[in-house]
Amino acid sequence: MFKNAYLEKVYGEVAVRSAGEPEFLQAVREVLESLETVVERRPELEKWGILERICEPERFVQFRVSWVDDAGRVQVNRGYRCQFNSAIGPYKGGLRLHPSVNASVIKFLGFEQTFKNSLTGLPMGGGKGGSDFDPKGKSDMEIMRFCQSFMTELYRHIGQFTDVPAGDIGVGAREIGYLFGQYKRITGEYSGVLTGKGLSYGGSLARTQATGYGLCYLVQEMLSCMKGDGFAGKTTVISGSGNVAVYACEKAQSLGAKVVAMSDSNGYIYDPDGIRLDVVKQIKEVRRGRIREYLEEVPGAQYHEGCRGIWTVPCDIALPCATQNELDEESAAALIANGVMAVGEGANMPCTLEATRALQAAGVLFAPAKAANAGGVATSGLEMSQNSLRLSWTFEEVDARLKEIMTGIFHNAYDASRECGCEGNLVVGANVAGFLKVADAMLAQGVAY
Numbered sequence: 001m002f003k004n005a006y007l008e009k010v011y012g013e014v015a016v017r018s019a020g021e022p023e024f025l026q027a028v029r030e031v032l033e034s035l036e037t038v039v040e041r042r043p044e045l046e047k048w049g050i051l052e053r054i055c056e057p058e059r060f061v062q063f064r065v066s067w068v069d070d071a072g073r074v075q076v077n078r079g080y081r082c083q084f085n086s087a088i089g090p091y092k093g094g095l096r097l098h099p100s101v102n103a104s105v106i107k108f109l110g111f112e113q114t115f116k117n118s119l120t121g122l123p124m125g126g127g128k129g130g131s132d133f134d135p136k137g138k139s140d141m142e143i144m145r146f147c148q149s150f151m152t153e154l155y156r157h158i159g160q161f162t163d164v165p166a167g168d169i170g171v172g173a174r175e176i177g178y179l180f181g182q183y184k185r186i187t188g189e190y191s192g193v194l195t196g197k198g199l200s201y202g203g204s205l206a207r208t209q210a211t212g213y214g215l216c217y218l219v220q221e222m223l224s225c226m227k228g229d230g231f232a233g234k235t236t237v238i239s240g241s242g243n244v245a246v247y248a249c250e251k252a253q254s255l256g257a258k259v260v261a262m263s264d265s266n267g268y269i270y271d272p273d274g275i276r277l278d279v280v281k282q283i284k285e286v287r288r289g290r291i292r293e294y295l296e297e298v299p300g301a302q303y304h305e306g307c308r309g310i311w312t313v314p315c316d317i318a319l320p321c322a323t324q325n326e327l328d329e330e331s332a333a334a335l336i337a338n339g340v341m342a343v344g345e346g347a348n349m350p351c352t353l354e355a356t357r358a359l360q361a362a363g364v365l366f367a368p369a370k371a372a373n374a375g376g377v378a379t380s381g382l383e384m385s386q387n388s389l390r391l392s393w394t395f396e397e398v399d400a401r402l403k404e405i406m407t408g409i410f411h412n413a414y415d416a417s418r419e420c421g422c423e424g425n426l427v428v429g430a431n432v433a434g435f436l437k438v439a440d441a442m443l444a445q446g447v448a449y
């Protein structure tokens, strides 16, 4: 699998130590496969055990979260925080609430976050957390009690200078508000300990839009530099209908794309006239309903059960924005057969390794998640800066910085791919560029013995 013996050894050790953690091993393998030329050029990486260290979280906390439901019954969930790497700044990364959350998922997300945060150019280490709690169907009071109980343990592990969580799947402004309130209640401290906060208590303008907008800024730059093209006039398919998907749709449409399909975990809608985002926002952001309800407002659209079918919808640009491994080799084959031109990963690791390889081999432009969805955490970094300065920047100011950061990430990854001898392979480029900054900081900081 690896040409280089050091990479083979490191991956073998991780595979033994993390047996039973498939998502984590998938993420590690993808990064290590990108580092062949780097380890050849930099023997000090092996001497100082950088790869062994970078693949092992600095700290992994697992805890019980007990809370009382509306019927007065005690419920128990499992909470996690993985503090993966603090070489370039305090741990930073979201919290995910979803029944599929386990140690493997949290570790893969924390590992990816380390390199993604490095690519933003901002001083943030990598972390991730969450719980197997399922927010679907829970009342507002149940969500509040869960968040308060979760923070009652989490607060001792986080802080504005140590670890700054934010949202992810199942965690939006409402949950961040409950988490922040409980942190403040327990510690008596008013600080930028979380990002994605409401605007009335320290949140940043444009954080809500940032991941989706940022994805489109990077894809637009990739299309422009690598194909002399852009979103204008392109048929686009976006999976998911949560935070990332909704704002990717908004920006793609404003850049002239025609978005024809979106989905949730039950199925997808196809609207040949172009998705009406006001309807999707009403369903998802206001009513917290299901995507099939779109047909009540737009009877001319179609609804199909099952979410993978969305990749059979013909399109020029595909933006997977739902969850990990949602786009497999079969889906990639369908996209290629329909002439897809570019894929931009809005979700974390939405394409399987096989799907990524197939798309790249077919000459499809491919923007990997670490680069493409870094706009969310980059804007969280800007929220931290504003909190420290006790200032709020305008929407236009934050959006302009976001755009600059995303175009910078594209060029950084592109240049790194050229230096590695595989010009245009942004998977390799993003992994190498993200890795080198973290590795150099680890080398500079030494190893304790």
Ligand SMILES: NC(=O)C1=CN([C@@H]2O[C@H](COP(=O)(O)OP(=O)(O)OC[C@H]3O[C@@H](n4cnc5c(N)ncnc54)[C@H](O)[C@@H]3O)[C@@H](O)[C@H]2O)C=CC1
Residues within 6 Å of the ligand: 167, 168, 169, 170, 171, 211, 239, 240, 241, 242, 243, 244, 245, 263, 264, 265, 266, 307, 308, 321, 322, 323, 324, 326, 346, 347, 348, 373, 374, 376, 377
């Ligand atoms: N919110 C953020 O700022 C960032 C999020 N991400 C990633 O983007 C992805 C989406 O996150 P959010 O939009 O924040 O979550 P969200 O909770 O707002 O939305 C998730 C959406 O995906 C749908 N979904 C779940 N499983 C699905 C499946 N198998 N097929 C189709 N739809 C499915 C859900 O119904 C929901 O509409 C995740 O991978 C997350 O880690 C990455 C960077 C930043």
Ligand SMILES: O=C(O)CCC(=O)C(=O)O
Residues within 6 Å of the ligand: 092, 093, 094, 095, 113, 116, 164, 165, 166, 167, 168, 195, 348, 373, 374, 376, 377, 378, 380
């Ligand atoms: O805004 C943040 O801190 C984290 C965003 C996130 O979870 C991600 O980039 O996957």
